[in-house]
Amino acid sequence: MTRARVLILNNAVGPLDYRVPHGMSVEPGSIVVAPLGPRQLVGVVWEADRMPSRDEVGDNRLRNLLQVHDAPPLGDPLRRLIEWTANYYLAPPAAVLRMALPSSSALDGGRTITEYRLTGQRPERLTAQREQALERLHDRQGLIRELATAADVTDAVIRGLVKVGAIEPVEVDIDTPYPPPDPTYGAPDLSAVQASVSETLVEAVRDRAFQPFLLDGVTGSGKTEVYFEAVAEAIRQGRQTLVLLPEIALTEPFLKRFTQRFGHAPIAWHSGLRQSQRRRAWRAISSGEGLVTVGARSALFLPYRNLGLIVVDEAHETSFKQEDGVHYHARDVAVMRGSFERCPVILASATPAIETRQQVELGRYRELRLPARFGNAIMPEIAAIDLIQDPPERGHWLAPALVNATEETLARGEQVLLFLNRRGYAPLTLCRHCGHRFQCPNCTAWLVEHRLIRRLACHHCGHVMPPPAACPECSEEDSLVACGPGVERIADEVKTLFPDARTAIVTSDTIWSPAKAAEFVGRMEAGEIDIVVGTQLITKGYHFPNLTLVGVVDADLGLEGGDLRAAERTFQQVMQVAGRAGRGEKPGHVLIQTHSPGSPVMEALISGDAESFYAAETEARRSAGAPPFGRYAGIIISSEDQKLAQDTAARIGRTAPRVEGMAVFGPAPAPLAMLRGRHRFRLLVHARRALDVQDVIRDWLGALEWSPKVRVSVDVDPYSF
Ligand code: ADP
Numbered sequence: 001m002t003r004a005r006v007l008i009l010n011n012a013v014g015p016l017d018y019r020v021p022h023g024m025s026v027e028p029g030s031i032v033v034a035p036l037g038p039r040q041l042v043g044v045v046w047e048a049d050r051m052p053s054r055d056e057v058g059d060n061r062l063r064n065l066l067q068v069h070d071a072p073p074l075g076d077p078l079r080r081l082i083e084w085t086a087n088y089y090l091a092p093p094a095a096v097l098r099m100a101l102p103s104s105s106a107l108d109g110g111r112t113i114t115e116y117r118l119t120g121q122r123p124e125r126l127t128a129q130r131e132q133a134l135e136r137l138h139d140r141q142g143l144i145r146e147l148a149t150a151a152d153v154t155d156a157v158i159r160g161l162v163k164v165g166a167i168e169p170v171e172v173d174i175d176t177p178y179p180p181p182d183p184t185y186g187a188p189d190l191s192a193v194q195a196s197v198s199e200t201l202v203e204a205v206r207d208r209a210f211q212p213f214l215l216d217g218v219t220g221s222g223k224t225e226v227y228f229e230a231v232a233e234a235i236r237q238g239r240q241t242l243v244l245l246p247e248i249a250l251t252e253p254f255l256k257r258f259t260q261r262f263g264h265a266p267i268a269w270h271s272g273l274r275q276s277q278r279r280r281a282w283r284a285i286s287s288g289e290g291l292v293t294v295g296a297r298s299a300l301f302l303p304y305r306n307l308g309l310i311v312v313d314e315a316h317e318t319s320f321k322q323e324d325g326v327h328y329h330a331r332d333v334a335v336m337r338g339s340f341e342r343c344p345v346i347l348a349s350a351t352p353a354i355e356t357r358q359q360v361e362l363g364r365y366r367e368l369r370l371p372a373r374f375g376n377a378i379m380p381e382i383a384a385i386d387l388i389q390d391p392p393e394r395g396h397w398l399a400p401a402l403v404n405a406t407e408e409t410l411a412r413g414e415q416v417l418l419f420l421n422r423r424g425y426a427p428l429t430l431c432r433h434c435g436h437r438f439q440c441p442n443c444t445a446w447l448v449e450h451r452l453i454r455r456l457a458c459h460h461c462g463h464v465m466p467p468p469a470a471c472p473e474c475s476e477e478d479s480l481v482a483c484g485p486g487v488e489r490i491a492d493e494v495k496t497l498f499p500d501a502r503t504a505i506v507t508s509d510t511i512w513s514p515a516k517a518a519e520f521v522g523r524m525e526a527g528e529i530d531i532v533v534g535t536q537l538i539t540k541g542y543h544f545p546n547l548t549l550v551g552v553v554d555a556d557l558g559l560e561g562g563d564l565r566a567a568e569r570t571f572q573q574v575m576q577v578a579g580r581a582g583r584g585e586k587p588g589h590v591l592i593q594t595h596s597p598g599s600p601v602m603e604a605l606i607s608g609d610a611e612s613f614y615a616a617e618t619e620a621r622r623s624a625g626a627p628p629f630g631r632y633a634g635i636i637i638s639s640e641d642q643k644l645a646q647d648t649a650a651r652i653g654r655t656a657p658r659v660e661g662m663a664v665f666g667p668a669p670a671p672l673a674m675l676r677g678r679h680r681f682r683l684l685v686h687a688r689r690a691l692d693v694q695d696v697i698r699d700w701l702g703a704l705e706w707s708p709k710v711r712v713s714v715d716v717d718p719y720s721f
């Protein structure tokens with residue numbers, strides 16, 4: 001009889017031993033179904049043929065494995081990555097494993113899946129719900145559940161429409177292979193610098209060894225073209241490539257570009273996929289037949305069969321840091337995956353993070369530079385508008401200098417981008433009569449007014465309410481005033497100033513799917529938009545040759561929080577948005593509105609002297625022992641019961657171990673003191689780089705117990721302070 005150690009999808013338990021029943025055969029990585037109490041859970045074999053030590057339960061007391069899925073076993077490098085991630089980020093291994101497996105239904109052997117779509121027939125009896133479904137589903141197809149969600153009706157409504165013949169089932173083949181990308185299809189003529197950089201990357205792919213690269217090139221220098229050469233080489237070798245992008249909205253322009261270069265689209269992996277698309281993609285990835293996958297963070301843990309290259313594009317982006325569930329940084333885990341898979345990893349960025357530059361400094365990453373824009377495009381001119389010297393008119397947000405520049409740009413028939421990293425109309429709404437401020441009932445956050453959808457919304461938990469006609473505090477009518485600007489308010493100002501200009505707002509509220517992004521790109525390229533008002537969503541990846549003026553509405557915004565990356569992030573954000581200007585033949589201009597044009601970050605932006613800014617920031621981090629020279633970990637203690645959370649946090653704080661080179665601060669209210677109805681307290685651990693802080697925390701928390709109403713999670717290398 002044999003015994004296997006299995007990691008099952010239940011966060012509360014670690015790997016457990018099971019008996020492999022007669023006639024079943026498993027190997028390390030096999031995907032199985034195992035019993036746990038009354039339930040049956042998916043799991044992965046971590047050790048097959050395990051020999052128990054003497055004090056473990058005997059074989060005869062083990063429960064049988066129930067089933068082995070007909071799917072390729074998870075490879076050794078991926079299993080090691082899962083262990084590493086769980087250890088490093090102090091997360092349950094099962095929570096990490098969950099990111100590598102699709103939902104269990106996707107593992108079933110079938111080659112087809114039944115989806116549903118409209119037949120075009122209208123039923124005789126039409127309820128309002130049915131009407132709504134027919135209207136919203138005209139070009140949709142999917143599972144009953146997916147259609148119900150898309151139409152915002154119950155499953156029963158959809159089933160009713162199937163019964164009366166308005167919706168019909170269709171069999172979708174999920175085994176259809178993806179056409180292989182063609183490495184020679186649209187190969188560009190590279191410039192001399194591009195060719196030499198790409199040659200280095202191509203050789204690294206041929207070497208089949210772990211090697212991290214920092215591909216450091218100004219915006220528009222051709223970083224994408226250059227790493228595409230490495231992708232082409234991996235394709236020639238029949239090995240898989242993973243390209244990680246920070247935002248799903250970026251995928252569509254990327255897919256288009258990829259198709260122009262390789263003749264076929266890559267596999268796209270993101271949260272918006274239908275079950276059938278997800279299953280087809282997962283199969284192609286795990287069989288090794290799908291050669292190139294592009295996706296957001298969640299694509300990182302998929303079971304690639306023979307990975308030959310990993311690219312992290314816009315590698316400095318903070319959205320690679322996951323703040324929910326397993327707190328991991330996809331950029332850092334990508335490098336670890338490369339080391340286990342023995343393949344090169346390319347981090348591409350125009351504004352690399354200080355952490356990444358430090359790895360270059362230490363000789364761990366190899367830096368490749370593209371110092372100039374491709375072709376005749378030159379870097380844009382950056383100038384500041386001093387909001388104290390040259391303020392906007394009362395009740396306005398755009399200073400005269402920016403308004404004039406916009407006018408001149410429009411007169412030349414060119415496009416303008418106004419950047420403000422704030423969704424909605426106004427970040428704060430208050431009653432002018434009694435001063436009441438609208439706060440989220442679940443979070444420590446103001447409700448943000450969204451005029452397009454006529455709602456006050458919380459950006460943290462999604463709580464929404466219609467703006468009331470009267471103040472809920474003092475009952476005064478029509479007394480609500482909007483404080484401060486969001487993109488919608490800037491768009492309003494633009495419409496008043498330039499009534500003939502065609503304006504578009506680009507935020508996650510308007511660009512919520514790849515199709516929406518494609519539509520926006522199409523309108524920009526066709527010259528149907530004159531002025532874009534957008535959040536950080538617009539700062540990345542887009543290439544609009546006719547966009548020549550960028551206005552940064554509030555460059556001081558990012559500096560408010562005062563966390564250790566504030567200045568760096570402001571620098572990156574402004575450089576990225578500036579990178580959208582003048583990417584073609586016409587030169588670009590950037591105007592940044594700020595209250596402190598003399599601050600180091602503004603001076604660096606205006607002078608273009610990134611090096612001394614980075615040097616000063618790095619030095620400040622070094623002397624403070626901040627990352628990458630020292631490290632932090634947050635221990636977040638949360639509960640719906642405020643006192644319980646606070647008391648538990650205090651108790652955990654009191655038991656903090658005294659360790660040389662480590663200090664514990666707090667507990668204090670966490671950066672979001674209340675989130676989704678849970679009160680949050682935080683202990684902040686600061687440690688020397690060399691200290692194994694995870695080990696210390698594991699021992700410390702492992703010796704403690706707390707109420708089941710309290711949740712304790714650890715955020716290693718936190719990004720919010
Ligand atoms: P980055 O990723 O560094 O911002 P891109 O790869 O997006 O730069 O290149 C900027 C623009 O220049 C793109 O439109 C790209 O197609 C074009 N480009 C870059 N290199 C070449 C080349 N060798 N031949 C033709 N076009 C190029």
Ligand code: ZN
Nearest residue numbers: 440443458461
């Ligand atoms: Zn909220």
